Amino acid sequence: MVETDAAGHPIQVDDLDADWLLALAQDAESQARAAERRKLRYAAQWCVLHPATADTGPATWSEAGERDCDELIGGDGTPAVAAFAAEAFAAALEISTATAIQLMADSLNLQHRLPLIWRRVEALEIAPWRARRIAAATASLSKRVAAHVDRELASRAGSCGVVTIERAIAQAVAELDPEAQAERERKARRTWGVRLSHGRGLDYAGTAWLDATGDTDDLSRFHDLVCQVAARLQELGDDGDLDLRKARALGVIADSYGTGVIAPGAGRTRLHLHLTLSDLDKSSSGVGEVERFGPATTAKIKEWVGHSRVSIRPVLDLSRTDGVDEHDPPAWMRELVVLRDRHCVFPWCDRDSRSCDLDHIDAYEEHGPPGQTRPDNLASR
Numbered sequence: 001m002v003e004t005d006a007a008g009h010p011i012q013v014d015d016l017d018a019d020w021l022l023a024l025a026q027d028a029e030s031q032a033r034a035a036e037r038r039k040l041r042y043a044a045q046w047c048v049l050h051p052a053t054a055d056t057g058p059a060t061w062s063e064a065g066e067r068d069c070d071e072l073i074g075g076d077g078t079p080a081v082a083a084f085a086a087e088a089f090a091a092a093l094e095i096s097t098a099t100a101i102q103l104m105a106d107s108l109n110l111q112h113r114l115p116l117i118w119r120r121v122e123a124l125e126i127a128p129w130r131a132r133r134i135a136a137a138t139a140s141l142s143k144r145v146a147a148h149v150d151r152e153l154a155s156r157a158g159s160c161g162v163v164t165i166e167r168a169i170a171q172a173v174a175e176l177d178p179e180a181q182a183e184r185e186r187k188a189r190r191t192w193g194v195r196l197s198h199g200r201g202l203d204y205a206g207t208a209w210l211d212a213t214g215d216t217d218d219l220s221r222f223h224d225l226v227c228q229v230a231a232r233l234q235e236l237g238d239d240g241d242l243d244l245r246k247a248r249a250l251g252v253i254a255d256s257y258g259t260g261v262i263a264p265g266a267g268r269t270r271l272h273l274h275l276t277l278s279d280l281d282k283s284s285s286g287v288g289e290v291e292r293f294g295p296a297t298t299a300k301i302k303e304w305v306g307h308s309r310v311s312i313r314p315v316l317d318l319s320r321t322d323g324v325d326e327h328d329p330p331a332w333m334r335e336l337v338v339l340r341d342r343h344c345v346f347p348w349c350d351r352d353s354r355s356c357d358l359d360h361i362d363a364y365e366e367h368g369p370p371g372q373t374r375p376d377n378l379a380s381r
Helices: 018-049 086-093 097-113 115-122 128-137 143-153 162-176 178-189 216-235 242-256 277-281 298-305 331-341
Strands: 002-004 010-012 193-198 208-213 287-290 294-297 358-360 378-380
Touching: 018 086, 018 097, 018 115, 018 128, 086 097, 097 115, 097 128, 097 143, 115 128, 115 143, 128 162, 143 162, 162 178, 162 287, 162 294, 178 294, 178 298, 216 242, 216 298, 287 298, 294 298, 331 378
Parallel strands: none
Antiparallel strands: 002 010, 193 208, 287 294, 358 378
């Protein structure tokens, strides 16, 4: 099997060792990014060559057959493109008109609304497909919100996963428009409910389905309680797998209600909320953050913290660099790294830091120099 490297030299793939193969894989990724970058550049220039005029009218998403409206293909702050300009461009690339319009829209939004991210695409530091995902996700937002997302994600969009990108966008939208976030919470509340359904006839096998939709804090605490009871069942000899024990725990909780053995609310909340006490004192609604979930209004957070199960931790100095001589970091250091990394630092991993181990970047030596365990030598993995 013969391939060519970036310089055009033939490579016999079957003869490569592991290190060389990894190097060529990196080279292939760089070439792929450069090729996709060229398409974005060409699409942007095609838009420049075909500006909308009074005679042509602007290109809209209705041309793609996907949206029955006259919505412009570019977001707020992008120049209008001539109607039906995408058809010839699509033919040249041998793609559908809808795909060509999306490519043109992404190029417009990146260059005019997400310039910091576009700069890193140009430098091949961010894969174009990632940048295009951010451009598409922010296309309907105002230019002000898009600029905020651009600042928040430009430095880390090259290595974070899709879930992290979506959460960052949601957080930016909420921070800049807390009233809209409050309205989303009000609408979501109307979907709350608990529904029990059973199989019927031949489908029934003694199994029922319980669907619950409700407040994040309430359901998180209840799930914690279910997990605690499931763990207790294992200690008592139940050899079922975790999911089976959690299902059995529901019956145990129902049987124990009011007996003092297990009471509602006994579960310990595991929500991590980020905001200041002054934010909670404000009469107007602001926005905080719920780790692993997304933004929440301060009004919602006030509901969650209005009970005795809240632990308030002092603010950490994230620039703190002092180290310790032990292998395991102290609690403050672990919290610092968790807040700093937010998720596993392995490229494209979305696992949140609180679920990760903290590894030494430079391996810990038992008889090595002092201060080996310090924030800049730890990472969430």
